[in-house]
Amino acid sequence: MLFTTNWISTIFRNYSGVAEDTIQINEVVTDSRTRSSKSLFIPIVGENFDGHDFIKQAFDNGAVATIWNKNKELPSFLPTEFPVFFVDDTLRALQGLAAAYRKEIDPVVIGITGSNGKTTTKDLIASVMKSSYKTHATNGNFNNEIGLPLTVLAMDRKTEVLVLEMGMSNFGEIERLSKIALPDYAVITNIGESHIEYLGSREGIAKAKSEIVTGMTGNGYLLIDGDEPLLSAFHSKDRVIRCGFNTGNTVEINQVKISQDHTGFVLADGASYSVPLLGSHHALNATFAITLAKLMSIDSGVIQQALSSLQLTSMRFEMVSGRNDVSIINDAYNASPTSMKAAIDVVKQMSGFSTKILVLGDILELGEHAQSFHESIADVIDDSVSVLFTLGDQAKSINKKVTAMENGVVCKHFSTKEELAHGLEFYLNKDTLVLFKASRGMQFEKIIDKIK
Ligand SMILES: CC(=O)N[C@H]1[C@@H](OP(=O)(O)OP(=O)(O)OC[C@H]2O[C@@H](n3ccc(=O)[nH]c3=O)[C@H](O)[C@@H]2O)O[C@H](CO)[C@@H](O)[C@@H]1O[C@H](C)C(=O)N[C@@H](C)C(=O)N[C@H](CCC(=O)N[C@@H](CCC[C@@H](N)C(=O)O)C(=O)O)C(=O)O
Ligand SMILES: Nc1ncnc2c1ncn2[C@@H]1O[C@H](COP(=O)(O)OP(=O)(O)OP(=O)(O)O)[C@@H](O)[C@H]1O
Numbered sequence: 001m002l003f004t005t006n007w008i009s010t011i012f013r014n015y016s017g018v019a020e021d022t023i024q025i026n027e028v029v030t031d032s033r034t035r036s037s038k039s040l041f042i043p044i045v046g047e048n049f050d051g052h053d054f055i056k057q058a059f060d061n062g063a064v065a066t067i068w069n070k071n072k073e074l075p076s077f078l079p080t081e082f083p084v085f086f087v088d089d090t091l092r093a094l095q096g097l098a099a100a101y102r103k104e105i106d107p108v109v110i111g112i113t114g115s116n117g118k119t120t121t122k123d124l125i126a127s128v129m130k131s132s133y134k135t136h137a138t139n140g141n142f143n144n145e146i147g148l149p150l151t152v153l154a155m156d157r158k159t160e161v162l163v164l165e166m167g168m169s170n171f172g173e174i175e176r177l178s179k180i181a182l183p184d185y186a187v188i189t190n191i192g193e194s195h196i197e198y199l200g201s202r203e204g205i206a207k208a209k210s211e212i213v214t215g216m217t218g219n220g221y222l223l224i225d226g227d228e229p230l231l232s233a234f235h236s237k238d239r240v241i242r243c244g245f246n247t248g249n250t251v252e253i254n255q256v257k258i259s260q261d262h263t264g265f266v267l268a269d270g271a272s273y274s275v276p277l278l279g280s281h282h283a284l285n286a287t288f289a290i291t292l293a294k295l296m297s298i299d300s301g302v303i304q305q306a307l308s309s310l311q312l313t314s315m316r317f318e319m320v321s322g323r324n325d326v327s328i329i330n331d332a333y334n335a336s337p338t339s340m341k342a343a344i345d346v347v348k349q350m351s352g353f354s355t356k357i358l359v360l361g362d363i364l365e366l367g368e369h370a371q372s373f374h375e376s377i378a379d380v381i382d383d384s385v386s387v388l389f390t391l392g393d394q395a396k397s398i399n400k401k402v403t404a405m406e407n408g409v410v411c412k413h414f415s416t417k418e419e420l421a422h423g424l425e426f427y428l429n430k431d432t433l434v435l436f437k438a439s440r441g442m443q444f445e446k447i448i449d450k451i452k
């Protein structure tokens with residue numbers, strides 16, 4: 001059980017039905033199609049549907065109470081005793097309920113934001129925290145104004161540590177999430193270029209990510225990418241831990257070594273760690289998790305064991321096998337210039353393949369910076385790459401730039417996923433490695449599915 005309708009009535013006092021009764025609520029749902037047991041249905045007005053139109057289905061699927069926009073007509077089928085809590089805005093009510101529940105349970109809360117590495121770092125932190133604490137963490141990428149409240153409201157009452165991914169694409173979004181979550185600890189993984197179309201500049205991105213401190217309780221610490229100049233304003237602040245590769249960071253990362261299936265590194269205290277991810281950026285992501293684990297008094301040996309048992313959310317540099325035993329890297333959940341370059345750098349260092357193919361798509365939400373950012377991807381593509389396939393109007397700039405470099409890379413641009421998948425057929429064998437990387441909107445998984 002999460003809470004009772006009686007508890008809800010202490011938060012939303014405008015209601016009908018028998019809210020004072022201790023009707024137990026086991027889960028909160030926003031989708032009427034979800035079969036539930038004693039759920040609270042919160043209808044959300046979205047881009048395509050108004051959840052209020054589906055109350056009957058929610059009721060039939062197990063809803064025993066609802067939060068309702070007071071300006072919407074309540075359907076007549078509902079029993080008079082059915083608890084209905086009337087509000088001005090159901091999305092804000094969802095967020096208010098989550099904020100109240102966070103305070104009610106009062107776990108240690110860790111918030112993670114940044115342009116790249118949020119989901120990976122969330123998974124790493126969750127992995128180490130689970131070794132010693134009852135931990136609840138964001139599922140997948142549920143990191144926005146709906147996903148974060150739903151994550152909080154899915155937390156078991158006995159939760160000791162709550163790990164929350166906080167995403168944004170505009171100013172004010174992280175502040176709203178931070179004021180719901182009230183994080184004791186916060187992480188800013190890095191400042192890249194994601195969503196720069198709406199933030200205007202990297203300085204704007206840094207400003208938006210820095211909003212994560214607005215809700216912090218003061219009980220813990222802010223962990224930042226210590227090598228990022230745009231976060232230097234935090235260097236003089238109390239309770240700030242700088243993690244990074246440069247000398248002078250609070251937690252310095254040294255001796256990074258990337259092997260076939262893991263990245264090893266040594267921290268300034270001499271302790272060695274290894275994470276089953278490829279790339280120096282993951283040494284930083286793992287260092288955030290290690291530092292938090294130490295702050296939470298988790299033993300170093302336990303930390304390494306937890307890092308090794310990482311359960312990474314899919315489509316983040318995910319190695320899969322395809323037709324004719326071709327090796328596929330599905331890094332196609334999303335993309336930014338920073339993460340695309342990081343992925344290519346890792347591919348260039350990987351051994352055991354005679355042919356390395358990059359399949360790159362558009363990076364969206366870059367606004368006026370789009371062409372220059374796409375062209376900058378060519379800067380990291382050298383003759384250790386065999387073939388470059390591109391799809392998307394923006395990615396065409398990568399192709400044109402690499403072609404002009406005449407560095408021996410076979411370049412081809414495609415108009416459709418089908419044509420690109422067909423173009424890959426020739427290369428599908430056990431000695432070939434193919435990297436797929438593009439923004440979420442490009443849905444590159446549909447190409448991968450064609451060569452599995
Ligand atoms: C509101 C919602 O959950 N919508 C999901 C729904 O979309 P759909 O178009 O089908 O419905 P509507 O949104 O129009 O419907 C409104 C509600 O009606 C419900 N409903 C509908 C039909 C029905 O028969 N019965 C119903 O009850 C419906 O459930 C709605 O509640 O389904 C889609 C497909 O599954 C979902 O994709 C869609 O989810 C939206 C996008 C969403 O925001 N979901 C969050 C839970 C979430 O966290 N999603 C994450 C991705 C978050 C993200 O993109 N993060 C950004 C950073 C933040 C940027 C921020 N500015 C933003 O815009 O989000 C990032 O870069 O990481 C995820 O899905 O992984
Ligand atoms: N610090 C980093 N710098 C550059 N790339 C990174 C970093 N951390 C992770 N990546 C890469 O970025 C991609 C996305 O990783 P992840 O999903 O963890 O980030 P995210 O911040 O959640 O992204 P998004 O906001 O797009 O969902 C992956 O390819 C991952 O390997």
Ligand SMILES: C[C@@H](N)C(=O)N[C@H](C)C(=O)O
Pocket residue numbers: 168169334363364365439440441442
């Ligand atoms: C959903 C939104 N925040 C996002 O990640 N956009 C990327 C760039 C996309 O939709 O492709």
